[in-house]
Amino acid sequence: MTEDFEAVLHRGSEELAARTSALPAATVRARGDDLRRRRRLAVTALTVALVASVAGGTFALTTPSRESSPPGTVVNPTTPLPLPTPSPSPSASASASEPRCRSLVVPPEVKEAVTQAYRRAQPGLTHFVPVKGTFYYGECDGVFHAGTSFTPTAAATEGELVQLQDAGGAEKYFTKSEDGVWTFTGTDGFPRDPRGCAAVPGIPARLAELWDNCLARP
Known part of the structure; x- marks a missing residue:
């Protein structure tokens, strides 16, 4: 066991x-x-x-979201891009805006019409004529202008002499309206403005330049 x-x-x-x-x-x-x-x-x-x-x-x-991304511009490489248009220079713009002016030989009828225009503008003055050699006449874009000084004739009265003397040596300037009537527009001041007719608002600057600023007479 x-x-x-x-x-x-x-x-x-x-x-x-x-x-x-x-x-x-x-x-x-x-x-x-x-x-x-x-x-x-x-x-x-x-x-x-x-x-x-x-x-x-x-x-x-x-990665920007599709909603926030600006759409791209697809440019076809075979398509020429347009050239920028050059803006006109300030001198070209100024030349285009200036009137076309010309200085003219004054005919006798223009001298007479201008003298009558000054008579209408100066009541009481009758006996005077333009001073010789000081008459300016020209045209700018179809508008005619004139400038002159006046001297009394032998028939001038004492009152006319005083009135003409008060006007001094200032040149008088005129413009012909569309209906053919000459109108007295102003003077270059008394004493005269040193800029001559270039200081007269009614005379275009280009025409004053052609007239040498109307300073031929002392």
Whole structure:
């Protein structure tokens, strides 16, 4: 009976030792490989998630929305671009706005018509004539102008002499209207303006220039 008990005890010890002994090497390797494979899968999934999140944020930060972006202009490389139109220079614009003027030789009938115009403008003056060598006559864009000074005739009365003297040496200027009537428009002042007829509003500047500012008479 003792031997049977010892045999039973020995078999029990072997079974217990087999159950509590280390696992075989192949089993340990298989479990280790399985754990490493699971770890790699988890790391790979985490990496993919992080890359997708970062890429999505960068795109949102750096890419403008379609609504906020201005529409682009498509240029056909084969179509020549229009050349800019040069703006006129100030001198060209000024030349275009200035009237076309010319100085003319005065006929006797113009001298008489201008003298009559001054008589109408100065009641009481009758005996006077234009001073020789001081008559200006010209035209700007179809409008005629004249300038002269007057001197009394031998028949002038004392009152006329005083009136003409009061007018001084100022040149008188006239403009012919569309109906052909000459009208007295003004003088260059007394004493005379040093600019002569260039200071008279009714005389175009270009015509005054052609007349040398009407300063031929001292």
